[in-house]
Amino acid sequence: MSDLTAPLPAVEPEAGAATSGAGPRRPSRLRTYAALAPFFLYVGAFLMLPTLIVIVGSLQDASGVPTVENLRVAFTEQRFVDAFMRSIWLSLVTALAGAIIGGLLAWAVATGNPDGALRRLVVAASGVLAQFGGVMLAFAFLATFGANGIATIFVEETLGLDVFDRGNWLYGLTGLAVVYTYFQIPLMLIVFLPALDGLRREWWEASASLGGSSWAFWRNVGGPILAPAFLGALLLLFTNAFSAYATAAALVSQGAPIITLQIRAALTSEVILGQANVGKAMAVGMIVIISITMVMYALIQRRASRWIR
Amino acid sequence: MMAATRRRPLPVSIARRAILIAVLGYLILPMVAMLEFSTRGARGTRNLDAWVAIGSDPNLIDAIVTSLEIAALTVVGMLLLLVPTMTWTLLRVPRMRRVVEFLCLLPLAIPAIVLVVGIAPMYRFLNTFLGGSALTLAFVNVILVLPFAYRAIDGGLRSIDVPTLADAGRSLGAGWLRVMGEVIVPNIRGGILSAAVLAVALVLGEYTIASLLNFDTLQVVIALLGKRNAYVSVAVSLAALIFAFLLVLAIAYLAPGGRSRAPQVEEE
C-alpha cells in the first residue's frame, strides 16, 4: 500500500522532441510544417509536375518555341472536335442512365437490412466493378455480346436475329455506351447510398404523423433533400465516363472515336509531324472540362451540407 | 432511416424485389458469361483448360507477380506518405487540413490518361537511373490511389476523437511521435486496412499508365493475351475480379464503420 505514495521516475523526453514552451517558438513552428514536406514534395513531383509538363507542352511546338497552334488544332480540327463531342455525349448519356438505374438500385439496397448479407455483397461488388479495371470488363462484355458471346449466340439461336452484328456492335459508340453504363451503375450505388442512409427516420415519421402520405414525404422532404446528392453523383459519373480509357482501349483497336483514344493515338504514333504536342493540348482540354464539372460539384456539396447536420 | 420503416406496403415490396432482380441480374450476366466462355471445350463440352493454362503461361505468371509486387510497394508508399501526414495535420497543423485534402482529391480531376502524357518524359528520365523496372510504377500508382486512400483513412480518423486521445496521451507524458504511433495509429486500423485493400485493387486493375509506358503488368498482359487466346484472358479476368471482390468483401466484414449511418434515436 505504501508504494502508492512513493515518487515515480520522471518521464524521459523523447529523442528529438521539441521542448514545449521553453525555447523560442519559431524553430518549432518550422519543424511542424516541415513534417509535411515529404507529402508536398511527393505530390509536387508526381502530380503537379506532370500536369505542368502537359500544360506547358501544349503551348510549345516540337522544338520548344511557344505557340498556340496545338490548342488551335485540338479545338478546331474536325476529327478532334468530333472526338470531344462524342466523349461528352457518351459521358452525359451514361451518367444519366447510370444515375437513374444506380439510384433505383441504391434505394432498393437502402431499404433493406443495413447489416444484411445482400447489402454487404452488393456494396463490395460495386466497389470492384466501379473502379477495377476496364480491360476486364471489356472482356466480360466480349464474352457476353461479342461474336461468340453467350447473349449473341442465344439471341441468334432462339430468335434467328443477328441483332449484335456478329459482335461488331460492341465496338461502336452504342456498344461503348452500354459497357460504360455497366460500370456507372455500381459507381452510382457507392456514391449515392450514403445520401439515402442520411435520410433520418424522424423526418419520415414526422411527415406521417402530420398526415403525409409516402408521396407527400418524397415530394416535400425526401426529394428536395436528396436532389443535391443526386446532382453531385451525376457530375461524378460524368467525370468518370469522360476520363475513362482502359475499356475503350481494350475494345477499340482501330480508330479513335473518343478523346481519350485520340490522346493515345497522339502518344503512340509518330505520324503527325510537328504536331507532337497536340496530344498535350487535348489533355489540357480534358482538364478544363473536368475542372468545370468539379467546381460545379463542389458548389453543390457546399450548399447541401448545410442542411444535413 | 430507410431500413427502419418496418411496415412496407406490398407494391413497394414488389417494386423493390423487381429492381433488385433486374439490376443485379444485369450486373451478374457478364460474370456468368465469362464463366461460361472460359469453360468452353471442343464441340460443346465443358472443361477448365483455360483456367489451368493460366498457371502455365510464363508471361502471365510474371505479370501477376510483377503486379503484386507493385501493389505491395504502392501500399507501403501510400501508408508512409498518408498516415504520418494526415495524423500530423490533424494534431498539429489543422489549418493545412483543407490543403492536404485538396491535394489528395486532385488526382480525380487529372485522369490517368492525362497524367501519363505528362509523366512519360519523367519516366524516361527515371529509367536511366532505375533501369526500367516495372516496379517504378508504384510511384505513380500512389498518386492514383490518393483520393480513395485519403477517404478511407479520414473515415478512420473521424471515428475517434483524435484531439482528446492526443491530449490524454500527452498529459500522461507521451511526446508527439509516441502519440501518433502508439495512440492514434492503432485506433485507425480499420481505415488503414481499407486504404490498403483499395490500393491493391486499384494497382491490380490499372491499365492506362502501365500500357502507355510500356510496362508488362497484369492488365497489359491480359489485354495482349486477348488477341491471341481469348479463353485464357477471359479466365484470368474473371479470376482477378473474384480476387478483388473477396478482398473488398473481407474489409467489409472486418472493418466496421464503412457505412455512413445517421445516428438513430435510442429505441426504448
Place this chain on the structure above:
Amino acid sequence: MGSAATPQVLNGRAGVEVQLLDMHRFYGAVHALDGLSIEIRPGELVALLGPSGCGKTTALRALAGLDDLDGGRILVDGRDITHVPANHRDMGVVFQAYSLFPNMTARDNVAYGLRLRKVEENERRRRADEMLDLVGLAKQAGRYPHQLSGGQQQRVALARALAIQPKVLLLDEPLSALDAKVRRQLREEIRRIQLVVGTTTLFVTHDQEEALAMGDRVGVMSSGRLEQLAPPAELYERPKTRFVAEFVGLTNRVSGHARDGEVDVLGTRLPLLAGSEGTGPVKALIRPESVRVTPDESGSAAVVAVSFLGSVCRVQVELPTGELIGAQLAAADAADLAPAARVSVAFRPIPVFAVSDRG
C-alpha cells in the same frame, strides 16, 4: 416569450379521452409491452416515466401508429384506431431531436401539416405565424433548422405538432437532448401551452423531476408493465410497489424489523405502506427529507460529510449499526454540523415502504 395566443386559433378541440388497452409488443424474444393499459382523461397530461428499455417510448409510438402492436387496442374519443395508419390518426408528435425538415424554414415546417390538409396559403401562413408566436419564436419564422438552437428547434417542433389541432399530443423525450437550463425553461413553457390549448397529452421521459413537475398524473413503467399511475404527490408519498418506491425520488435503506403492519427502525416504530414486506428483518425506505439530524454530544450517530446545495444541505450520517444514510436539511439547520460531529437521528412518523433485507 410570446403572448398567449387567443384560443380561437387553437381551440376547435376540447381534449379527448385516450385508452390504451392491454397492449402487447414483442421485439424478437423481448416483451417490450406486457399488457399495458393506460387511460388518459380529456385534457390531461400524463407523464410516462421509467428507466431505459421499460417500454415507454414503444407505448408512445404504438399510440402514434409508428410501430405495430402484437396485441391490444387503442381507443381515441371512443373510436378504435388500432388499425388506422399513422398518417390518419390526427396526432401531433414531438420527437427527441432532428425531426424538423432541414429543407424548410421554421414557418414552412409548422405549415407543413396545414399544407397537407389543403389549407389556403394566406391562412396557412397566418396560422403558422400564430403558432410560432405561441412558442415565442415569431422572429425566427424565416430561419432554417440548422440556424436554430436545440431548444428553438424543439419549440418549432411543438408548434408544428399543434398547428394541425391534433386530438392527442405526444412528446417522446423532447427535452432529453437539451442542456439543463434550457430543459427547465422549456418544460414550463410546454406545460403552460398544453394547459392553454387543452389537448390530451402523453409525455414520455426518463427524468423524474420532469415527470413529477409536468404531469397531472405520472405513470411509472418497468419491463413493459405499468407499475403505478397516480398524481405526483401520491406516487412520491405512497408508492404501491417496490419498484416505484425505489425508482422515484431518493431513498435511504435503513435496517429494521417489521411486524404487524409496522417497522421498527432505530427505536422508532413507523407504519408500513401496503405492498411492503410485512415480517422479519427488512430495509425501510426512508426519504432524506424525512430524516432529522440534531447535534447531540451523546448521540449514537456521527456526521461523515456535509454537502452545501444552496437552499438545502445533504448530510451523510453514520448510524450506530454502521450504515450510512443521507439526510436533507434546510441550510440553516445544518449550520452546526461538521464531519465527525456526534448527532442523534430521528425519522418523521409517516408511513414507509419496506423491502426484504436481501434486496
